[in-house]
Amino acid sequence: MARYRGRHAAQQKAGKAPGHRRRFRLSSARYRRGLGGTAIAAVVMAALTASQAPGVELGGDHGKGRSDAAGDRTPGDDSYETQLPPLESPHPPDGADPGGSSDESGIPASVLKAYKNAAKSLASRTPGCGLRWELLAGIGKVESGQARGGAVDKDGTTLRPILGPVLNGAGFANIKDTDGGRWDGDTTYDRAVGPMQFIPSTWGRWGADGNGDGRKDPNNVYDAALAAGQYLCADGRDLSAKADLDRAILSYNNSDEYLRTVLAWFEYYREGTHSVPDGEGGLLPTSPGLGESGGGPGKGGSPSGPGKGTSPSKPGKPGKPSDPGKPGNPGGGDDHNGGDDGDDGGTPSPDPTAPDAIVADGTKSFSAVAGEEFAKSPRVKVETSKGKGVKGVKVDFAIDGATEASFGGGAKKVTVATGAGGVAQAPALVAGAKAGSFTVHASVPGKKLGTVDFTAEVTAAKADKLERTSEVVLTAPKNGDFVVPVEVKATRKGKPVADTAVTATLQDSEKGPYFTKDEEGHPVRTPVKLTTNEDGVVKVEGLAADDKPGDYTLTLTADGGATTKVTLTITG
Incomplete structure (x- = not known):
């Protein structure tokens, strides 16, 4: 996302930037062949050097004088590819195979x-943002040549x-x-990383799992694209509005030239594009500072991307040097999403506002007695990155299991x-009469934030009271x-306890x-x-008396410990 600074900038201004001249020369040559005339070719070259694609205009004051545009006040990691899209239609010619370096x-x-x-993900997370994928493609084009032409693994x-x-x-x-x-890989200084060029500290704030x-890996194109989208949508921006669109792009890299270049590719891709095999299309130029890998301290690479070294940015305002916080300049800077406060007193970029994760808020396991209400219910927190x-x-809470447990009603x-x-709590859980275990799944519908699972156990009710009905x-002769049978009733908190054992x-x-009596006619008293x-209710029936008169005690004990004693009298 960065423009060339220092020596590179001076060369470019003086017409000594061989890398850029070479790219423009090749591009213009290609289109001269298509247009076929010196005069028309001159028009093409003029359009290219003007850094303005057909039909693309900057809104308002072109980023100048805005409170959210830092300008070129300080050097920073703000390099980016300045090659503009062709002036011809993006649709491949009839009969031609789309793709390849010429398309x-x-x-x-x-x-x-x-x-x-x-x-698509952000359309559901932040429906008012209006982010189009072609904007990400435009930024990805100038930041890394579409991840070096799709040089990615599966x-x-x-x-x-x-x-x-x-x-x-x-x-x-x-x-x-x-x-x-x-x-x-540098423990002394930061460098912008990945296909969308995030400075490490900016990635720490905006990183996403796409x-x-x-x-959350800035080297992964799915993660980086989602993170860049979140940054562009921050602070309630509506990217269908020209002012907000300009502001979002400038927050990535505070440069009029960068804005024109991204808008040119944005418009170009909106006119039509197509998929080509990974490893083809949008190849990254080899000019210094354009996403080259390797190099150690003091060696070149591609500066530009969220948070690259420029001033800390306000929403829509590129950051100042030493502030990693810019999407196109990961880590901060004029050309990147905002970051930590810089030495020059800049304002850090806004925190992400979109939901990034759903986590348990409190205990994840619960228990209750059959037929009773659980003392607590599942709670989750939906949070940003x-x-x-x-x-x-x-948040959806769903019960999964064979028990009769339910939410209220x-x-x-x-x-x-x-x-x-950010906390959501499920309504009270009520355990059914059936004992067993079940799971409550908590998730955010329509968003890939994962699922939080809560385990719940319904234990059999245990009587706290056992008494005769x-x-x-109760008497019997020798x-x-x-x-009359012995009849008792088991209850818990005044309610009958069914299917409980009584000894x-x-x-x-x-x-x-x-x-x-057993088979041999002997009395059984076990x-x-x-x-x-x-x-x-339970009944003890079939009791008989031997020939020993007196009062005897029958003890009944319910599962859980509730007991009652009954007197049995054998008369003479």
Whole structure:
């Protein structure tokens, strides 16, 4: 995203920039052949050198005098490709194969997909932004030649690093290392990184996961395209409005020339483009400062991209030197998305506002007794890439499992909008009568933010009380039967507990009442296990008496510990 600074700028002004002259000469030669006349060729060259594509106009004051345009006040990593698109139609000639180095309208398949995916994603995240994928393509063209003509692997990661120049103050801004060399391989100074040229500190603020692999990598064209789109849409910009469109591009690189160049490619791609195989189309020129890889401290590369070394930027205002915060100049700067405050007192760029992740807010596991309400319910937070909560985002909570659990009113799925802190809490969960486990899935519909899973366990109800259903005295004559059965009811918090185990135990295992007789006719007095019915009632029937008169105790114990004692009397 950067213009040439220092020696490069001087050469260009004096007509001594061989790299640019070579590109313009080749381009103009190609189109002269198509136009076929010296006069027309002169018109083409004039249009090219004017850095203005047909039908593309700068809005307002062309970026001058705006509070959001820093101007060329300081050197910075703001190099970019100044070659303009052809003046001819972007549609390939009849019968010709589109693509290849001679067809500027072809965009490598993976890169084109990344731009379209990012625009589609942002259309749902920030519907008022109006970002078109062709704008990302225009920026990607001037920043890295469409990721070096689609030199990416199957996941969209560049086959070799695309690095801007070392931001050591020699012709560009002086930005000390902010990432420990993680992205740019330099532990002394920062360098712009990747197909959209993000300075490391800017990537730390705006980085995104555009391919759903769980990583945010500036070298990945899907991640970089989504991050660039988020930056362009920041602060409520409406890119369908000319003023906001200009402001967004200038926030990436505060240069009228950059603005004209991006707008030219933007308009060109809008007229028609097509996919070409990765490795073809939009190849990166070999001029210094245009996304070349390699090079160590003091060696050239491609300066330009969000956050490259220029002044910290306000929304729509390129940053100052030493501020990595610009999309086209990753890491800060005049030509990039804003970054940290620079030494010259610039204002940092706005924090991202689009939802970037959904995370659990509190515990992820819950339990309740069958038939009761859970003490807590799932809570999530929807946040930006910087961890700030996003208000007004709809979150779906869905119950998945075979239990009878539900939200209030019997619903299995509910939608709740996040509050001011970005938090959404599901309604109260009610456990059904059936014990077991289930999962509550929380997700943001229409956005690839992942899913938060909450586990919930419904345990069988345990009676807290067990008592007889009548006060009838239970008696039997010697060697006779207890005609009235022993009937008790299990309850929890006053409600019947169905299907709970109740154990009946006789006081004396040698004499007195017994449950039944074995095959040899001997009384059986070992404990008996029973189960309550749907009303929480259980009956002990078939009790008989031996020939030993007296009072005996029958103890009934419910699962959970509730007990009751019943007196059985054998009369003489």
